[in-house]
Amino acid sequence: MAQARDSERVPQAWDEQLRARGYRATPQRQLVLEAVARLGHATPEDVGAEVRQAARGVNISTIYRTLELLEQLGMVTHAHLGHGAPTYHLAADADHVHLVCRSCGKITEVSPEAVRPLVTALDAGQDFETDVGHLTVFGRCGQCRP
Amino acid sequence: MAQARDSERVPQAWDEQLRARGYRATPQRQLVLEAVARLGHATPEDVGAEVRQAARGVNISTIYRTLELLEQLGMVTHAHLGHGAPTYHLAADADHVHLVCRSCGKITEVSPEAVRPLVTALDAGQDFETDVGHLTVFGRCGQCRP
């Protein structure tokens, strides 16, 4: 399962990426980034819990501030997979579309290829450039269909 | 603009639809339904403000409870067009997909035809039945593209 392993890797030289833009490389930021990488679809709450396994006392507001920063720097992204909190992943992993089943809640990731026709149609017909990484499709999965 | 006008009309015999299912037809429910019809993409907060133009003292929790009921009865639906509160419309108007521009915030409604290829592909490839009415596509509109 080399693919899953690759997708769970923190961006190389994450600290340099921060410093290059004038931000500081702190242990908290490293921990958040690692947690996001390890967890996959994780809410800020999830990330906080994971981080606290490694270091005690990292505050939830630091989690929020860090996720915001990392997103702004293009290292992570988020998607809304339900009514509650958004979920974060590494930006490197973001290149997929989420299918969320309304009945069983199952989340399937499909390649952007699957939505290529949509992207093309919207580009041509509406002059609209789709942000594929943020696309979530709600519906009903195979097992839950009548 | 007959289309816009039609799309802003409250379902006929809304009160009968309620009574037929054992619910009561109250002035508050009528006001909420009318507000949703009039406003289009409206948050519960928006609906509350609109309703209070017509009648004072309609409480926000009544707005929430009523929207939930009307949605359950299939008279309205909601979509998530951004980070904040969801927006409601008449179910009759729901048969469209939302394009949300990340730069200027503009919301464009496109016909489900535009996403037909996606729906078909997901059905065939993933055995997934897409809920088109709830589909929101984020990206960048023509005016904001580089």
Added chain:
DNA sequence: CTAAGTGCAAATCGTTTGCACGATT
């Protein structure tokens, strides 16, 4: 040393709930 980052607590936003009173059937 000094600005940037963090922890903490309080504030805010959106939404839900318990309960007593009022309105529809």
Added chain:
DNA sequence: AATCGTGCAAACGATTTGCACTTAG
């Protein structure tokens, strides 16, 4: 008259903010 619905206030979960203290550079 009997329920159902509403208003009110409090509770709630998720997120943000102000401020004093800590730390990376």
